[in-house]
Amino acid sequence: MSGLLLEIQALSVDRGGAKAVTRLDAALSGGEVLSIIGANGAGKSSLLRAILGLEEAVAGRVLMSGEDISTLKPRDRAARGIGFCPEGRRLFPGLTVEENLAVVFEGTGRARRARVEEMFDRFPALAGKRRDRAWSLSGGQQQMLTIARAIMNAPRLLLLDEPTLGLAPMIIAEVLGIVRAIAAEGTGVLMAEQNVVPALDVADRVLVLSRGSSAHAGAAADITAERIATLMLVGV
Amino acid sequence: MIGGRSTWVMTALLIAPVLVALALGGYEQRIMTLAGIYAIAVLGYQLIFGRLGALSLAQGCFLGIGAYVTGLAGVHLDWSFPASFLASLVVPAVIAGIVAIPVLRLESHYFALATLGISQIALLVGVNWTEVTGGANGLYGVPEIRIAGASLYSPEALLLMVWSALAVAVLAHGYLIKGRRAHRLTLLREAPEAAAASGIDIGASRLTLFVASAAFGGAAGALQAHSIGVVSPAVLEFQVMVTILAMTVIGGRGHPAAAILGAILLVHLPEWFRFLESHYLIAYGAALLLAIVLMPNGFVGRLEEWLGGADAGSPPAPDPDDTIGRKPARTGATLGLRDLRKSYGGVVAVDGVSLSVEPGEIVGLIGPNGSGKSTLINLVSGLQRPETGAVHLGNLDLSGRPPHERARAGLARTFQAPATVPGLAPLRTVLAACPATLDEPTAVTLARRCLERAGITDMAAGPSEGPSRARALDLARALASEPVILLLDEPAAGLTPNERDDLARCLKSLAKDGIGLLVVDHSMDFLLPLADRVVCLASGAVVAEGAPEEIARDPAAIAAYFGGPSP
């Protein structure tokens, strides 16, 4: 029985009939940030979605704190403490900022209201927009909201799919700061990115994914951005 | 045309009901006549609902209009039968043609509503334009059918007349969906982008079928008017549409046998359920519900395998001409892109890209996501329009031309996520993409050879067992339009290393035959041994171009893969 928060064992995922991920192994501890870096089509999104159960793995297992969650529905996996920031944010567009936060909360009305206020303290940029519809927010604000929504139920594991996509450098720095802070609180963070520099910056460990397999895995300190970009350019 | 088993079944279906009705006489004859009339309307509906997959709610209305035209022509204008019958075909067809242009481009829920709106207007006119249509009472005294001096008014004569007309309708239906036309329509319905990329003119096909379906409806209406001698607004009510819809759903959407079976079944249902008395119509609704839940393809859908589909018939023996599919059908041409630019909502997706592909050359296109590769391919193939810039194929300026015209000019493409076409075997999918001008033997040979080149040897089996097969089928489809330039959008994604090698070999041989290839990929490993030249995009612009080995080391290319906003 390992103390690992998340374990992926020989995971294979198909997407639209194509092999997106092939027999991948990975592990994550609480408080750790693991960046999965790769070009699109490399399998990053499929991997994250398979961990949550939105895509079916054709082989392999996903374990959370030693428990095999591979056959659970996404709803049940989320209930075990997984927060999800999907690719493209996928906020509920017609709901306001406040509603996007409230709707996912499990708990009483009073606890919910308190937690929503906590989020507004933590993300002051959102507080001023609490009554605005999600679709009207800027890219950076949307990303903040996506993260805030994902941590409403204080998850043990946070999955982020391309959080820096389309964001300006200053906003990216803000987002990374938040990710670091969340990890510092003990949450395990799995971040899929193709933006190499920020992904490397925030990570404790790195996994470079190419054509569904690992091209490199190791400590973030032991690899450079140039090396990662070259791996992505040339492929496995 | 229909062949083999199918012909026997159709002949039996056209003769047996008539014999049964003649034998049983009286009421049964009138019911069977009605079944024949509805079968004609359903045949027409199958064209639009079955073949095109568009939920039109106007078929009943076209039947009603046909009935009124016959009534008016006969009662007010004193036209003879051939003239009034022809008018009953033409008027609904013309109306359909007029409304087709704005209506056919609507999405399904709007299309259904627009056709419903048209039907309601027709009903309003029928009920209220009393001077012409007779209002709520309708038109009385519709003349009998007179052919060659003989009056057809007896129930037997009407029965034979209607079922003869039905036989003609079946032949007409068969002609409209003959052979490769049927395959093209299926491809159009299931994968419209692939269809356009294969030279199929979607707009023209939809218009033709919609107008034809209206003509079938009009014919049914005309016969209805003659057979009961009265035209009342009831013929324009929604119940008629529901009946046609139910017959199509329960019988089946594709095969003409389904139209006949569905019509016979549903016309007799009230009779068989008479013991339920006033509840029999409830059974009607329940039958429709059960049918759509349990048998979405209708009774005949299940039999369709056995019958081989409406478009069955063994392909004729391949033509021994050796060059088809082995040598390019036309001389090569250079693909030239000049300064293409495209943005969405403030974000520049393609930023002034120029490049060229010579005949026989393999050019690789790489770049991280968001670099504009897919958008560029869409601009070249015509799925999207650039703001500025031009696309040339040899001397031909393709700018502004729709995808199917570019395909016919010799520009083919594959798709990142090839659409699977359920119910269409590989050979037929590729046949759909063969130029319409080829005769059948030549087309079959071409299709077979394209499949071989793409690596598919097992033609009979269903579509994808694995991505490589779906990709290979997509490639065969693209080759079937005999292109001089081939665009491949991430053809290697999801393939095993062995499959990638097979694909590389295939692409090399295509280039050797003189086809120019533009291959998109997100990393170099596939392109290094394959491409003559590689172009690297980042943020929509070309940042590096050269031999593959150079690009793999090029600092600008490496920097592109850093991702993130442009420095």
Added chain:
Amino acid sequence: MAEAIPQLLVNGIALGAAYALIALGFVLVINAVGAVNFAQGDLVMASGFAAVILAETLSAGFGDAVPALGLLVLPLTMLVMAGLGLLFSALAYAPLRGRPPVSIFISTIAVGLILHHAANAGFGPEPRIGPALLQADTLRFGSVVLSVQQIAVIGAAGLLIAGTGALLSRTQLGRRLRAVAQDPEIAEAMGINGARCVALTFMLAVALAGAAGALLSNQFFVAPGDGGLFMLKAYIAVTLGGWGRLDGAALAALLIGVFEVMMAAYVSYVAAEALLYGGLLLVLFFRPSGLLGETIQRRT
């Protein structure tokens, strides 16, 4: 006819308000499952008959001891119809999950047929009159005479529309119904039970149809063949108001009601219908996204 105008307006708004309830239910289902509910009109008709039966049962059982019988029948009808809504979703929607929306179109046509002919078989084709909300007759404002029933209908419908709005925007349940309608996959990923939300949406949609049926049954009577026109009006309202927009649908429905009554009084009912369909076709041809524009979330 100066004094008639206020009454006409009241009639129009009352009719429009009832239409708005039908249209609301229609849009809720469209948003929740991405398919058109062709049975919405027949459900309204069925609830009219339900109201008739409930009124007869109550007055037979309790006689005139029950004050404001009509006021009691309304929520009871809605309750019954909510239950029917659950059954409806189990029959016409659940078995067809994952199939193209056309299948649901057809399955709801089938259920509509069943309702229509069941009503015909059970009650006969003749129109029946449903219970009035309040027993009072007319109110006088100077020279203007207004029917109390119509004002009560406006009040009831208004309350229900406001109540639905409040449910959807102020409660956690309402937020979840909307979230599931806007992005079912992500809602599921966030721990929300999508299937349950869809079932509840159907119950709410049909309960609203139930209210409309009960409210309309008094002035307009109820006959088994009424379903088709109600459905068409709802479909038109939703299209004109912007596909998928609750506010647009309610507003458009209200305007349709007023338009119909006014046109029918000053020109003819036929002209009203003709202009309505003609206007619809114009909107579809030139601005299919409706007068207010489509919602962001669109389903294929």
